[in-house]
Amino acid sequence: MFCVKKNPQYTFDSFLAVKDTLDDLDNPFLVEVLSNLSKEDWGEMHRRLQPFANKLSTSWRATVNEIARPENHPKLRQYDAYNRRIDRIVRPAEALKLTEEVFGEGLFSMKQLTYEGIMKRYLLHGNGEAGITCPVACTDGLIELIEAFYEEVPNEVKEIHTHAKEGIDGNFAIGAQFMSEIQGGSNIPANLLEAVPMDTHYLLYGNKFFCSAVHADYSVVTAKIEGTENIAVFVVPSYLPGDKEKELRNGYRINRLKWKLGTSELPSGEIDYEGAVAYRIGPEDRGVALAVGIVLTRSRLDIGFASAAFVMRAAREAKLYARFRHVFDRTIDGFPMAAAQLEELEGAAKRMTATAFHLYKMFLEQDDYDELQQFALRELILLQKIYAAKELSIIYGWQYPFSAGMVQ
Ligand SMILES: Cc1cc2nc3c(=O)[nH]c(=O)nc-3n(C[C@H](O)[C@H](O)[C@H](O)COP(=O)(O)OP(=O)(O)OC[C@H]3O[C@@H](n4cnc5c(N)ncnc54)[C@H](O)[C@@H]3O)c2cc1C
Structure with a gap:
Protein backbone atom coordinates (compact mmCIF):
# COMPACT_ATOMS: atom_id res chain seq x y z
CA MET A 1 0.00 0.00 0.00
CA PHE A 2 1.21 3.52 -0.81
CA CYS A 3 2.10 5.32 2.38
CA VAL A 4 2.74 9.11 2.70
CA LYS A 5 5.79 9.66 4.87
CA LYS A 6 5.45 12.59 7.20
CA ASN A 7 8.05 14.17 9.36
CA PRO A 8 6.18 14.93 12.55
CA GLN A 9 9.43 15.56 14.39
CA TYR A 10 10.25 18.63 12.35
CA THR A 11 9.54 21.76 14.36
CA PHE A 12 10.14 25.49 14.17
CA ASP A 13 10.03 25.76 17.96
CA SER A 14 13.66 26.72 18.53
CA PHE A 15 13.36 29.52 15.91
CA LEU A 16 10.05 30.74 17.33
CA ALA A 17 11.39 30.68 20.89
CA VAL A 18 13.96 33.28 19.90
CA LYS A 19 11.83 35.22 17.41
CA ASP A 20 8.93 35.63 19.83
CA THR A 21 11.16 37.16 22.48
CA LEU A 22 12.86 39.56 20.09
CA ASP A 23 12.58 43.04 21.56
CA ASP A 24 12.58 45.71 18.87
CA LEU A 25 14.54 48.10 21.06
CA ASP A 26 17.21 45.51 21.80
CA ASN A 27 19.01 46.63 18.67
CA PRO A 28 22.41 48.36 19.11
CA PHE A 29 22.23 50.23 15.79
CA LEU A 30 18.77 51.62 16.48
CA VAL A 31 19.73 52.57 20.02
CA GLU A 32 22.73 54.48 18.65
CA VAL A 33 20.53 56.41 16.20
CA LEU A 34 17.91 57.21 18.84
CA SER A 35 20.39 58.16 21.56
CA ASN A 36 22.29 60.46 19.18
CA LEU A 37 19.03 62.19 18.39
CA SER A 38 17.78 62.57 21.94
CA LYS A 39 21.17 63.58 23.37
CA GLU A 40 20.85 64.45 27.08
CA ASP A 41 17.21 63.22 27.13
CA TRP A 42 18.26 59.68 26.25
CA GLY A 43 18.04 58.28 29.80
CA GLU A 44 14.45 59.44 30.25
CA MET A 45 13.63 58.62 26.60
CA HIS A 46 14.84 55.05 27.01
CA ARG A 47 12.77 54.66 30.18
CA ARG A 48 9.71 55.73 28.18
CA LEU A 49 10.46 53.71 25.05
CA GLN A 50 11.28 50.40 26.72
CA PRO A 51 7.79 49.53 28.06
CA PHE A 52 6.32 50.67 24.73
CA ALA A 53 8.73 48.41 22.81
CA ASN A 54 7.99 45.49 25.17
CA LYS A 55 4.28 45.83 24.54
CA LEU A 56 4.53 46.11 20.79
CA SER A 57 6.97 43.22 20.48
CA THR A 58 4.71 40.90 22.50
CA SER A 59 0.98 41.45 23.12
CA TRP A 60 0.43 44.01 20.34
CA ARG A 61 2.33 41.85 17.85
CA ALA A 62 0.11 38.87 18.66
CA THR A 63 -2.97 41.09 18.22
CA VAL A 64 -1.69 42.43 14.93
CA ASN A 65 -1.18 38.87 13.65
CA GLU A 66 -4.74 38.04 14.62
CA ILE A 67 -6.39 41.04 12.97
CA ALA A 68 -4.39 40.42 9.79
CA ARG A 69 -6.31 37.18 9.23
CA PRO A 70 -8.72 37.50 6.27
CA GLU A 71 -11.77 36.57 8.38
CA ASN A 72 -11.01 39.55 10.65
CA HIS A 73 -10.80 42.22 7.98
CA PRO A 74 -13.12 45.21 8.41
CA LYS A 75 -16.61 45.15 6.99
CA LEU A 76 -19.26 47.75 6.32
CA ARG A 77 -22.73 47.46 7.83
CA GLN A 78 -24.86 50.07 6.08
CA TYR A 79 -28.20 49.51 7.85
CA ASP A 80 -29.23 48.43 11.32
CA ALA A 81 -32.04 45.96 12.01
CA TYR A 82 -34.60 48.80 11.83
CA ASN A 83 -33.56 49.97 8.38
CA ARG A 84 -31.71 53.01 9.69
CA ARG A 85 -28.64 54.01 7.72
CA ILE A 86 -25.65 53.69 10.05
CA ASP A 87 -22.61 52.89 7.85
CA ARG A 88 -20.88 51.17 10.73
CA ILE A 89 -17.33 49.99 10.17
CA VAL A 90 -17.27 46.59 11.82
CA ARG A 91 -13.82 45.65 13.11
CA PRO A 92 -12.87 42.81 15.45
CA ALA A 93 -12.65 43.46 19.19
CA GLU A 94 -8.85 43.00 18.99
CA ALA A 95 -8.57 45.83 16.45
CA LEU A 96 -10.75 48.14 18.55
CA LYS A 97 -8.70 47.41 21.68
CA LEU A 98 -5.39 47.87 19.88
CA THR A 99 -6.54 51.17 18.39
CA GLU A 100 -7.65 52.41 21.79
CA GLU A 101 -4.38 51.39 23.42
CA VAL A 102 -2.12 52.88 20.74
CA PHE A 103 -4.01 56.17 20.46
CA GLY A 104 -4.29 56.20 24.26
CA GLU A 105 -0.50 56.58 24.37
CA GLY A 106 -1.08 60.21 23.39
CA LEU A 107 1.63 60.14 20.72
CA PHE A 108 1.07 63.83 19.85
CA SER A 109 0.59 65.10 23.38
CA MET A 110 2.60 68.00 24.79
CA LYS A 111 3.66 65.56 27.52
CA GLN A 112 5.90 63.71 25.03
CA LEU A 113 9.59 64.53 24.84
CA THR A 114 10.87 65.92 21.53
CA TYR A 115 11.25 62.91 19.18
CA GLU A 116 9.42 60.56 21.59
CA GLY A 117 6.30 60.40 19.43
CA ILE A 118 8.22 59.74 16.23
CA MET A 119 10.44 57.11 17.83
CA LYS A 120 7.37 55.28 19.09
CA ARG A 121 5.84 55.56 15.65
CA TYR A 122 8.95 54.05 14.06
CA LEU A 123 8.68 51.16 16.51
CA LEU A 124 4.96 50.81 15.73
CA HIS A 125 5.74 50.49 12.02
CA GLY A 126 7.71 47.34 12.85
CA ASN A 127 4.34 45.65 13.31
CA GLY A 128 3.19 46.58 9.81
CA GLU A 129 0.41 49.02 8.97
CA ALA A 130 -2.07 46.91 10.96
CA GLY A 131 -4.90 49.43 10.54
CA ILE A 132 -2.98 51.64 12.96
CA THR A 133 -0.12 53.56 11.40
CA CYS A 134 -2.06 55.16 8.52
CA PRO A 135 -4.59 56.68 10.96
CA VAL A 136 -1.70 57.75 13.22
CA ALA A 137 -0.01 59.58 10.31
CA CYS A 138 -3.32 61.16 9.30
CA THR A 139 -3.93 62.35 12.87
CA ASP A 140 -0.49 63.97 12.78
CA GLY A 141 -1.50 65.86 9.60
CA LEU A 142 -4.84 66.90 11.10
CA ILE A 143 -3.18 68.33 14.22
CA GLU A 144 -0.49 70.16 12.23
CA LEU A 145 -3.03 71.66 9.86
CA ILE A 146 -5.15 73.03 12.70
CA GLU A 147 -2.08 74.34 14.54
CA ALA A 148 -1.01 76.31 11.46
CA PHE A 149 -4.24 78.36 11.77
CA TYR A 150 -5.08 77.81 15.43
CA GLU A 151 -5.79 81.46 16.24
CA GLU A 152 -8.38 81.80 13.51
CA VAL A 153 -10.27 78.48 13.62
CA PRO A 154 -13.71 78.27 15.29
CA ASN A 155 -14.12 76.71 18.74
CA GLU A 156 -15.46 73.49 17.22
CA VAL A 157 -12.10 73.00 15.50
CA LYS A 158 -10.15 73.90 18.65
CA GLU A 159 -12.11 71.15 20.40
CA ILE A 160 -11.17 68.71 17.60
CA HIS A 161 -7.52 69.70 18.06
CA THR A 162 -7.69 68.97 21.81
CA HIS A 163 -9.45 65.67 21.16
CA ALA A 164 -6.70 64.56 18.76
CA LYS A 165 -3.71 65.91 20.64
CA GLU A 166 -4.44 65.56 24.34
CA GLY A 167 -7.55 63.40 24.36
CA ILE A 168 -10.89 64.18 26.03
CA ASP A 169 -11.73 62.07 29.11
CA GLY A 170 -9.02 59.63 28.06
CA ASN A 171 -10.39 59.23 24.54
CA PHE A 172 -8.04 60.23 21.70
CA ALA A 173 -9.45 61.13 18.29
CA GLY A 287 -6.08 74.15 -0.18
CA VAL A 288 -3.66 72.36 -2.50
CA ALA A 289 -0.59 74.04 -0.99
CA LEU A 290 -1.80 73.29 2.54
CA ALA A 291 -2.73 69.70 1.73
CA VAL A 292 0.65 69.04 0.13
CA GLY A 293 2.84 71.29 2.29
CA ILE A 294 1.46 70.30 5.68
CA VAL A 295 -0.60 67.14 5.47
CA LEU A 296 1.07 65.11 2.72
CA THR A 297 4.61 66.13 3.70
CA ARG A 298 4.01 64.47 7.07
CA SER A 299 2.62 61.36 5.38
CA ARG A 300 5.69 61.25 3.16
CA LEU A 301 8.01 61.37 6.17
CA ASP A 302 5.97 58.58 7.67
CA ILE A 303 6.40 56.40 4.58
CA GLY A 304 10.17 56.77 5.01
CA PHE A 305 9.89 55.57 8.62
CA ALA A 306 7.51 52.77 7.70
CA SER A 307 9.76 51.45 4.92
CA ALA A 308 12.78 51.56 7.24
CA ALA A 309 11.01 49.79 10.10
CA PHE A 310 9.59 47.07 7.84
CA VAL A 311 13.05 46.30 6.48
CA MET A 312 14.62 46.43 9.96
CA ARG A 313 12.23 43.83 11.29
CA ALA A 314 12.57 41.70 8.15
CA ALA A 315 16.39 41.84 8.39
CA ARG A 316 16.40 40.81 12.05
CA GLU A 317 13.97 37.95 11.59
CA ALA A 318 15.60 36.75 8.36
CA LYS A 319 18.95 36.59 10.15
CA LEU A 320 17.47 34.47 12.93
CA TYR A 321 15.74 32.17 10.48
CA ALA A 322 18.90 31.75 8.42
CA ARG A 323 20.71 30.72 11.58
CA PHE A 324 18.02 28.12 12.37
CA ARG A 325 17.15 26.56 9.01
CA HIS A 326 19.29 23.70 7.67
CA VAL A 327 19.58 23.21 3.93
CA PHE A 328 21.75 20.41 2.58
CA ASP A 329 24.66 20.24 5.03
CA ARG A 330 24.46 23.57 6.87
CA THR A 331 22.31 26.43 8.07
CA ILE A 332 21.32 28.99 5.42
CA ASP A 333 23.70 31.64 6.75
CA GLY A 334 26.56 29.21 6.05
CA PHE A 335 26.17 29.78 2.29
CA PRO A 336 28.27 32.80 1.29
CA MET A 337 25.74 34.19 -1.21
CA ALA A 338 22.87 33.88 1.26
CA ALA A 339 25.01 35.50 3.95
CA ALA A 340 25.75 38.36 1.56
CA GLN A 341 22.03 38.84 0.93
CA LEU A 342 21.37 39.01 4.66
CA GLU A 343 24.12 41.57 5.05
CA GLU A 344 22.62 43.62 2.23
CA LEU A 345 19.24 43.52 3.94
CA GLU A 346 20.72 44.66 7.23
CA GLY A 347 22.65 47.43 5.46
CA ALA A 348 19.44 48.67 3.82
CA ALA A 349 17.60 48.62 7.16
CA LYS A 350 20.32 50.70 8.81
CA ARG A 351 20.64 53.11 5.88
CA MET A 352 16.89 53.71 5.68
CA THR A 353 16.48 54.09 9.44
CA ALA A 354 19.33 56.57 9.85
CA THR A 355 18.10 58.58 6.83
CA ALA A 356 14.50 58.75 8.06
CA PHE A 357 15.52 60.08 11.48
CA HIS A 358 18.07 62.49 10.02
CA LEU A 359 15.49 63.95 7.65
CA TYR A 360 13.00 64.25 10.47
CA LYS A 361 15.54 66.19 12.53
CA MET A 362 16.06 68.56 9.58
CA PHE A 363 12.29 68.86 9.25
CA LEU A 364 11.95 69.96 12.89
CA GLU A 365 14.84 72.41 12.54
CA GLN A 366 13.68 73.94 9.25
CA ASP A 367 12.69 77.27 10.81
CA ASP A 368 16.43 78.02 10.93
CA TYR A 369 16.76 77.40 7.17
CA ASP A 370 16.45 79.99 4.42
CA GLU A 371 13.74 79.67 1.75
CA LEU A 372 15.92 77.74 -0.68
CA GLN A 373 17.04 75.27 1.98
CA GLN A 374 13.42 74.74 3.00
CA PHE A 375 12.49 74.04 -0.61
CA ALA A 376 15.42 71.61 -0.91
CA LEU A 377 14.26 69.85 2.25
CA ARG A 378 10.74 69.41 0.86
CA GLU A 379 12.25 67.90 -2.29
CA LEU A 380 14.48 65.64 -0.21
CA ILE A 381 11.50 64.37 1.79
CA LEU A 382 9.67 63.53 -1.43
CA LEU A 383 12.72 61.81 -2.95
CA GLN A 384 13.40 59.86 0.22
CA LYS A 385 9.81 58.64 0.28
CA ILE A 386 10.02 57.46 -3.32
CA TYR A 387 13.44 55.87 -2.84
CA ALA A 388 12.56 54.18 0.47
CA ALA A 389 9.36 52.73 -1.03
CA LYS A 390 11.31 51.59 -4.08
CA GLU A 391 14.04 50.00 -1.97
CA LEU A 392 11.41 48.25 0.13
CA SER A 393 9.68 46.88 -2.93
CA ILE A 394 12.95 45.56 -4.36
CA ILE A 395 13.86 43.91 -1.08
CA TYR A 396 10.49 42.23 -0.83
CA GLY A 397 10.72 41.20 -4.45
CA TRP A 398 7.72 43.24 -5.48
CA GLN A 399 7.42 45.11 -8.69
CA TYR A 400 8.08 48.81 -8.23
CA PRO A 401 4.58 50.14 -7.56
CA PHE A 402 4.26 52.79 -10.23
CA SER A 403 0.52 52.73 -9.95
CA ALA A 404 -1.91 53.80 -7.24
CA GLY A 405 -0.63 55.24 -4.02
CA MET A 406 2.80 56.29 -5.21
CA VAL A 407 2.10 59.78 -6.38
CA GLN A 408 1.20 61.43 -3.07
C1 LIG B 1 -3.91 51.52 -0.17
C2 LIG B 1 -4.30 52.89 -0.63
C3 LIG B 1 -4.84 53.77 0.29
C4 LIG B 1 -5.22 55.05 -0.12
N1 LIG B 1 -5.77 55.89 0.80
C5 LIG B 1 -6.11 57.16 0.43
C6 LIG B 1 -6.65 58.08 1.36
O1 LIG B 1 -6.82 57.77 2.52
N2 LIG B 1 -6.97 59.32 0.95
C7 LIG B 1 -6.79 59.72 -0.33
O2 LIG B 1 -7.08 60.88 -0.64
N3 LIG B 1 -6.30 58.86 -1.27
C8 LIG B 1 -5.96 57.60 -0.90
N4 LIG B 1 -5.47 56.71 -1.83
C9 LIG B 1 -5.43 57.12 -3.22
C10 LIG B 1 -4.02 57.46 -3.64
O3 LIG B 1 -3.47 58.45 -2.89
C11 LIG B 1 -4.07 57.73 -5.11
O4 LIG B 1 -4.15 56.46 -5.66
C12 LIG B 1 -2.86 58.45 -5.63
O5 LIG B 1 -2.96 59.81 -5.28
C13 LIG B 1 -2.72 58.27 -7.11
O6 LIG B 1 -3.92 58.61 -7.71
P1 LIG B 1 -4.59 57.67 -8.83
O7 LIG B 1 -4.62 56.27 -8.31
O8 LIG B 1 -5.89 58.29 -9.19
O9 LIG B 1 -3.58 57.70 -10.01
P2 LIG B 1 -3.45 58.82 -11.14
O10 LIG B 1 -3.50 60.18 -10.52
O11 LIG B 1 -4.42 58.51 -12.22
O12 LIG B 1 -1.98 58.54 -11.59
C14 LIG B 1 -1.63 57.29 -12.21
C15 LIG B 1 -0.16 57.30 -12.53
O13 LIG B 1 0.06 58.35 -13.50
C16 LIG B 1 1.33 58.91 -13.29
N5 LIG B 1 1.24 60.33 -12.94
C17 LIG B 1 0.17 60.99 -12.46
N6 LIG B 1 0.45 62.28 -12.30
C18 LIG B 1 1.72 62.45 -12.65
C19 LIG B 1 2.59 63.58 -12.72
N7 LIG B 1 2.18 64.79 -12.35
N8 LIG B 1 3.85 63.37 -13.14
C20 LIG B 1 4.27 62.15 -13.51
N9 LIG B 1 3.50 61.07 -13.49
C21 LIG B 1 2.24 61.19 -13.06
C22 LIG B 1 1.97 58.16 -12.17
O14 LIG B 1 2.72 57.07 -12.64
C23 LIG B 1 0.79 57.67 -11.41
O15 LIG B 1 1.13 56.66 -10.52
C24 LIG B 1 -5.06 55.44 -1.45
C25 LIG B 1 -4.50 54.54 -2.36
C26 LIG B 1 -4.13 53.29 -1.97
C27 LIG B 1 -3.55 52.35 -2.96
Missing part, protein backbone atom coordinates in the same frame (compact mmCIF):
# COMPACT_ATOMS: atom_id res chain seq x y z
CA ILE A 174 -8.45 59.39 15.07
CA GLY A 175 -7.80 61.43 11.92
CA ALA A 176 -8.07 60.64 8.21
CA GLN A 177 -7.43 62.53 4.97
CA PHE A 178 -9.71 62.31 1.96
CA MET A 179 -8.40 63.97 -1.18
CA SER A 180 -8.54 61.46 -4.05
CA GLU A 181 -11.47 61.56 -6.43
CA ILE A 182 -12.28 59.10 -9.18
CA GLN A 183 -11.09 61.38 -11.99
CA GLY A 184 -7.53 61.45 -10.61
CA GLY A 185 -5.98 61.02 -7.18
CA SER A 186 -2.74 62.85 -7.89
CA ASN A 187 -4.52 65.81 -9.35
CA ILE A 188 -6.08 67.53 -6.33
CA PRO A 189 -6.74 70.76 -8.32
CA ALA A 190 -9.18 68.68 -10.38
CA ASN A 191 -11.32 67.95 -7.29
CA LEU A 192 -15.04 68.29 -7.95
CA LEU A 193 -16.36 67.80 -4.42
CA GLU A 194 -18.28 71.01 -3.77
CA ALA A 195 -18.19 73.12 -0.61
CA VAL A 196 -21.20 75.40 -0.20
CA PRO A 197 -20.57 78.33 2.18
CA MET A 198 -22.90 78.77 5.17
CA ASP A 199 -22.52 81.27 8.03
CA THR A 200 -19.80 79.64 10.12
CA HIS A 201 -19.07 76.52 8.13
CA TYR A 202 -19.54 74.85 4.73
CA LEU A 203 -21.66 71.94 3.48
CA LEU A 204 -20.00 69.31 1.27
CA TYR A 205 -21.63 67.64 -1.74
CA GLY A 206 -20.04 65.02 -3.99
CA ASN A 207 -17.82 61.97 -3.92
CA LYS A 208 -14.42 60.95 -2.53
CA PHE A 209 -13.17 57.72 -3.99
CA PHE A 210 -10.32 56.48 -1.78
CA CYS A 211 -10.84 57.21 1.90
CA SER A 212 -8.56 55.23 4.19
CA ALA A 213 -9.11 55.12 7.94
CA VAL A 214 -12.76 55.63 7.12
CA HIS A 215 -13.48 54.67 10.76
CA ALA A 216 -11.80 57.94 11.86
CA ASP A 217 -13.45 60.61 14.01
CA TYR A 218 -12.39 63.51 11.77
CA SER A 219 -11.02 63.88 8.28
CA VAL A 220 -9.07 66.47 6.35
CA VAL A 221 -10.93 66.91 3.07
CA THR A 222 -10.10 68.96 -0.04
CA ALA A 223 -13.00 70.49 -1.96
CA LYS A 224 -13.83 73.19 -4.48
CA ILE A 225 -15.74 76.20 -3.17
CA GLU A 226 -19.10 76.62 -4.91
CA GLY A 227 -19.03 79.02 -7.84
CA THR A 228 -15.22 79.35 -7.85
CA GLU A 229 -12.17 77.44 -9.03
CA ASN A 230 -10.67 77.58 -5.52
CA ILE A 231 -9.70 74.36 -3.79
CA ALA A 232 -9.73 74.74 -0.02
CA VAL A 233 -9.00 72.31 2.76
CA PHE A 234 -11.58 71.42 5.43
CA VAL A 235 -11.86 69.50 8.65
CA VAL A 236 -14.95 67.29 8.67
CA PRO A 237 -16.28 65.55 11.80
CA SER A 238 -17.58 62.04 11.13
CA TYR A 239 -20.39 62.69 13.58
CA LEU A 240 -21.82 65.97 14.84
CA PRO A 241 -21.89 66.31 18.65
CA GLY A 242 -24.32 63.85 20.25
CA ASP A 243 -24.80 61.82 17.04
CA LYS A 244 -22.05 59.19 17.43
CA GLU A 245 -24.06 57.15 19.94
CA LYS A 246 -26.99 57.18 17.47
CA GLU A 247 -24.61 56.25 14.62
CA LEU A 248 -25.95 59.17 12.62
CA ARG A 249 -23.15 60.24 10.31
CA ASN A 250 -22.51 63.89 9.47
CA GLY A 251 -24.29 64.14 6.12
CA TYR A 252 -22.43 61.41 4.24
CA ARG A 253 -22.76 57.78 3.22
CA ILE A 254 -20.08 55.15 2.85
CA ASN A 255 -20.91 53.35 -0.38
CA ARG A 256 -18.53 50.43 0.03
CA LEU A 257 -15.14 49.38 1.35
CA LYS A 258 -12.31 48.80 -1.09
CA TRP A 259 -11.06 45.31 -1.64
CA LYS A 260 -7.29 45.68 -1.28
CA LEU A 261 -4.34 43.35 -1.66
CA GLY A 262 -2.34 45.14 1.03
CA THR A 263 -3.21 47.03 4.23
CA SER A 264 -6.38 44.97 4.35
CA GLU A 265 -6.81 45.58 8.09
CA LEU A 266 -7.31 49.26 7.28
CA PRO A 267 -10.83 50.12 6.06
CA SER A 268 -10.68 52.29 2.92
CA GLY A 269 -14.05 53.47 1.68
CA GLU A 270 -15.86 55.40 -1.00
CA ILE A 271 -17.91 58.28 0.33
CA ASP A 272 -20.87 60.30 -0.96
CA TYR A 273 -21.25 63.64 0.79
CA GLU A 274 -24.81 64.94 0.98
CA GLY A 275 -24.42 68.13 3.00
CA ALA A 276 -21.71 67.24 5.51
CA VAL A 277 -20.75 70.07 7.88
CA ALA A 278 -17.14 71.09 7.18
CA TYR A 279 -14.84 73.73 8.68
CA ARG A 280 -12.49 75.49 6.30
CA ILE A 281 -8.89 75.75 7.48
CA GLY A 282 -6.73 78.50 6.01
CA PRO A 283 -7.37 80.67 2.94
CA GLU A 284 -9.98 79.73 0.32
CA ASP A 285 -7.45 79.35 -2.49
CA ARG A 286 -4.60 77.62 -0.61
